[in-house]
Amino acid sequence: MKYSEFMLHKDKLTILAALLLVGCSVEPLQNAIEGDEPQVVESKICNTSDDAIKGTLIAKFSEDAISSLEDAASKFATKSGEALTRSGIESVDDILADLDILSLERVFPYAGEKEAETRAAGLHRWYVINFSENQDLDEAAERLASVAEISTIQFSTKRTLSYDGDAVPFTEGVHGATRSIVTSDFNDPDLFWQWHYINNADQAIASAAVAGADINVADAWRLTAGNPDVIVAIVDEGVKYTHPDLAANMWTNPNPSAEYNFEDIHGYNFADNGPITWGKVIYNAAGQNLGDKSHGTHVAGTVAAVNNNGLGVAGVAGGTGKGDGVKLMSCQIFSGDKASTDLIASRAIKYAADHGASILQCSYGYEGAGITSDREYSKSAPLEHDAIDYFITRNNCAAIDGGIAVFAAGNEGGTVSDYPGGYSKCVSVTSISPDFLPAYYTCYGPGCNIAAPGGETVGFSGGEKASVLSTLCSEVGGSDYGYMQGTSMACPHVSGVAALGLSYALNKGKHYSRDEFLSMLLTSVNEIDSRLEGTKMTGAKINLENYRGKMGTGLIDAYQLLMQIEGTPCLKVTTGKLCLETLTQFFGGSARDLTYTGVEISDADMQKLGMEVTPKMYNGQLMLKCSKAGTAHITVHAVAGGVRPGSNTIMGGIAITKEFAIVSREAGASNGGWL
Amino acid sequence: MKKYLSFLCVAVLLVLCAGCKKDNDKMDDKNLVGEWHLSTWNGEAQTEFDIYLEFFSDGRCDVFQKLQTSSYVKLSSISNVNGNTLSGIYDDGTKWSCDYEYSLSGDANTLTMTAKTTSADVCVYTRATIPAEVRNSATLPTKSTLNPPTPWL
Numbered sequence: 001m002k003y004s005e006f007m008l009h010k011d012k013l014t015i016l017a018a019l020l021l022v023g024c025s026v027e028p029l030q031n032a033i034e035g036d037e038p039q040v041v042e043s044k045i046c047n048t049s050d051d052a053i054k055g056t057l058i059a060k061f062s063e064d065a066i067s068s069l070e071d072a073a074s075k076f077a078t079k080s081g082e083a084l085t086r087s088g089i090e091s092v093d094d095i096l097a098d099l100d101i102l103s104l105e106r107v108f109p110y111a112g113e114k115e116a117e118t119r120a121a122g123l124h125r126w127y128v129i130n131f132s133e134n135q136d137l138d139e140a141a142e143r144l145a146s147v148a149e150i151s152t153i154q155f156s157t158k159r160t161l162s163y164d165g166d167a168v169p170f171t172e173g174v175h176g177a178t179r180s181i182v183t184s185d186f187n188d189p190d191l192f193w194q195w196h197y198i199n200n201a202d203q204a205i206a207s208a209a210v211a212g213a214d215i216n217v218a219d220a221w222r223l224t225a226g227n228p229d230v231i232v233a234i235v236d237e238g239v240k241y242t243h244p245d246l247a248a249n250m251w252t253n254p255n256p257s258a259e260y261n262f263e264d265i266h267g268y269n270f271a272d273n274g275p276i277t278w279g280k281v282i283y284n285a286a287g288q289n290l291g292d293k294s295h296g297t298h299v300a301g302t303v304a305a306v307n308n309n310g311l312g313v314a315g316v317a318g319g320t321g322k323g324d325g326v327k328l329m330s331c332q333i334f335s336g337d338k339a340s341t342d343l344i345a346s347r348a349i350k351y352a353a354d355h356g357a358s359i360l361q362c363s364y365g366y367e368g369a370g371i372t373s374d375r376e377y378s379k380s381a382p383l384e385h386d387a388i389d390y391f392i393t394r395n396n397c398a399a400i401d402g403g404i405a406v407f408a409a410g411n412e413g414g415t416v417s418d419y420p421g422g423y424s425k426c427v428s429v430t431s432i433s434p435d436f437l438p439a440y441y442t443c444y445g446p447g448c449n450i451a452a453p454g455g456e457t458v459g460f461s462g463g464e465k466a467s468v469l470s471t472l473c474s475e476v477g478g479s480d481y482g483y484m485q486g487t488s489m490a491c492p493h494v495s496g497v498a499a500l501g502l503s504y505a506l507n508k509g510k511h512y513s514r515d516e517f518l519s520m521l522l523t524s525v526n527e528i529d530s531r532l533e534g535t536k537m538t539g540a541k542i543n544l545e546n547y548r549g550k551m552g553t554g555l556i557d558a559y560q561l562l563m564q565i566e567g568t569p570c571l572k573v574t575t576g577k578l579c580l581e582t583l584t585q586f587f588g589g590s591a592r593d594l595t596y597t598g599v600e601i602s603d604a605d606m607q608k609l610g611m612e613v614t615p616k617m618y619n620g621q622l623m624l625k626c627s628k629a630g631t632a633h634i635t636v637h638a639v640a641g642g643v644r645p646g647s648n649t650i651m652g653g654i655a656i657t658k659e660f661a662i663v664s665r666e667a668g669a670s671n672g673g674w675l
Numbered sequence: 676m677k678k679y680l681s682f683l684c685v686a687v688l689l690v691l692c693a694g695c696k697k698d699n700d701k702m703d704d705k706n707l708v709g710e711w712h713l714s715t716w717n718g719e720a721q722t723e724f725d726i727y728l729e730f731f732s733d734g735r736c737d738v739f740q741k742l743q744t745s746s747y748v749k750l751s752s753i754s755n756v757n758g759n760t761l762s763g764i765y766d767d768g769t770k771w772s773c774d775y776e777y778s779l780s781g782d783a784n785t786l787t788m789t790a791k792t793t794s795a796d797v798c799v800y801t802r803a804t805i806p807a808e809v810r811n812s813a814t815l816p817t818k819s820t821l822n823p824p825t826p827w828l
Contacts, residue, residue, distance in 0.1 A: 566745035570724050575794045585743065629794045631716075631723055661723035663742065667790040671769040672816060673750045674726050674740045 044145040045153045047380040052155035053341050055133040057141055058107060058383055061125050065089055065149035095143045100132040107383065108347060109259040114354040121390045123350065126383055128343060152382055156343040160367045161334060161488060167294050167472055168457055168464035169479035176203030180211035184218045186308040190481060193469050194313060195434050196453035196493060206434045206460035213436035214453060215493050217316060220500060220558035225307055226317040226325040227503035230397055232303050232359040232495055233352030235345065237296030238276040239330035240473045241266040245312040249304045251327035253355065267330030270348045271338055279475030280336035290337040294472040298484050299363050300328050301471030302492035303499065312481050313469055316496025317503060326499040329357050346387035353390055358397035358502060360405040361495035363488030365418035367410060375648040377419045384420060392425055392514065399505035402514030406495045408487035410443035416651055417447030424646030424654060430551045431490040434466050436531055438547045440540040442487055446651035449641040450522055450552035454490030457483055459538025494556055501561045510565060519656040522640035524561035525554030527590040552641045554590040568660050575629050575666040580621040586658045587638060592620035598637040605632035609664045626664035635659045702734050703756040706783040711800035727805045730754065736763055739805060739813050747813040761788065
């Protein structure tokens, strides 16, 4: 065949060759499909039964299967007292008939006016299947996963509270010498002992206390102390809603619903499916209380114990005593000695989202579960992942598009945040003590975003007074007030400050996107890293250098957040000079130590200010030179917590962005004056 | 003689007092006295920052500025008029950054201050009452709130 002939037949030859290749590959392809079948089943089962609750599986059905399921449910609903045990899908029901099934129900009950949003988010596709406790869950999971109509099978795994040790009842002590005199206008008698709000380095709290190792809330309270239109969901033990220092700030449901047996008055007990409880004390043979710990009530008090009522303690966003505190919704996921699960937590989070909460206060997590990326988290806990995503995309507060989910980083001293806090859409909170140093137990490192006071009950000269003072349930420890330590206690400080920020934004008529508000929250900080030298010995010995750059952006500062809401300052630079600017007023006290990921300025603005070189970050400072006077806008990107933003594959911080004006001017006094 | 000595003492005292009197303890241009609001800077209205000036008859000049801060800051100074040039010194001893050539127009309701700097810097102020919320919320400057620029070279 000549070359020209070959070229004429080239296309035919190519097709023939392709057919031969396909023919050769048919059998292996078939084998691959057959071989993949078990893998498909396995990939649908998203976690293991290692730490699972007996008798429960969670299944996500395909959208196509939902109509059959809902038809079956409506038929069974007509027979009173009977639980749904069949799906109406033949392939599924064949398996269910073989298994010892007790009930099949939606994870998230019918949501009334929120049902459309529930469906849009796909949450109506999640079902919980309850079996006899004797049922082999692994076998059930494998059989159900083999059905095409089921896309995901999840074991319901346990959740733990992020606190460290029991509560210590409050006893009045003698004030010590102080090194600072910051005061509040509130008359709560025990506010003096709440160093975590106002730390004057009183020696009775700790001889090592450092003035200013607090959330700097005294000045913030002069601007706002809350707003009842902001609702904070306390996802925790039940909150004692009758507590004299909490009652006035409890959220009250205007429309309790049939789905919750009309018992969801101040929230709901998702652990027991009933009214909120808080006083189940259960002792073991060693006299240790395995039951309720007052944890939820303590956390709630930090967020919004009623201020200025002449009683007990203060709360970060507890108002001024005139009914103007933020509202606390109790979403109970722990009860007595009963383990909580991601199923229970997910229901609580969904309830909070559907009932008006804009801040999710979560001092719980997967302790030491070894999850190291968002992908692993979404794979192993897809139900809770979906519930959190649903929460943060609800618009429940006029000041913000979306919700803020705040989690404790964890107390096992790990070098990454526990999940869900480590999830890059959640804020993970580390813990410091009155010495302005990390608490010995705090988790730190990738996934951690910001620090707050969590204190320590042992190791300081003041004993328990170096931990966090808040409200307790007298039914548990005999006292209405007491001390606890943990990232659990640090976490509600951040939730409270976020609530204070939203309150101030509402008062000022301001509105933010979720990213904008998160950027402000995470940059309202005082820096910690310069203090991290040598070792510290309290509850345990820690090497402080290990914590540098790993506690998040810094120690949260309430006043700084309100100032950011007040308005964005300008960056004034001198025309004609190469300037290096520390961006403290935009990125907080740790501005020099943050990781910056980019600077943006338009060509038009560069031209306007006569910039020949694009501004860039250099050693934590903005380097720029303007040859003309004028005003322009610049955007700076950074990471809140660590050196890189978290992603599906890597644990990291939260990407934050600040846009502000540059004012280039030759005139302007060295003291900052305009003239 | 005694009467003469008393007269002399009084005269010396008056002379000494006169010697202590500063040149700028009164405003030489009464038309400057009053409250002013920055309307344009280099021909552009500014939305990113805000400046009010208040000149008093004794030469004092208060600046209310929201520039490098989220809220207003008040800086007090003593101004001096020399011909059509304004200069001043802040209460903390810092001089105004430069002298300003000024002019009044529109029935003395518009004040134009041109900085004597190499780059263009023309501020046009209009007579306007400083809002009570600005006066009441203004704080005194601190080193951290003003964050003066730090030249690299």
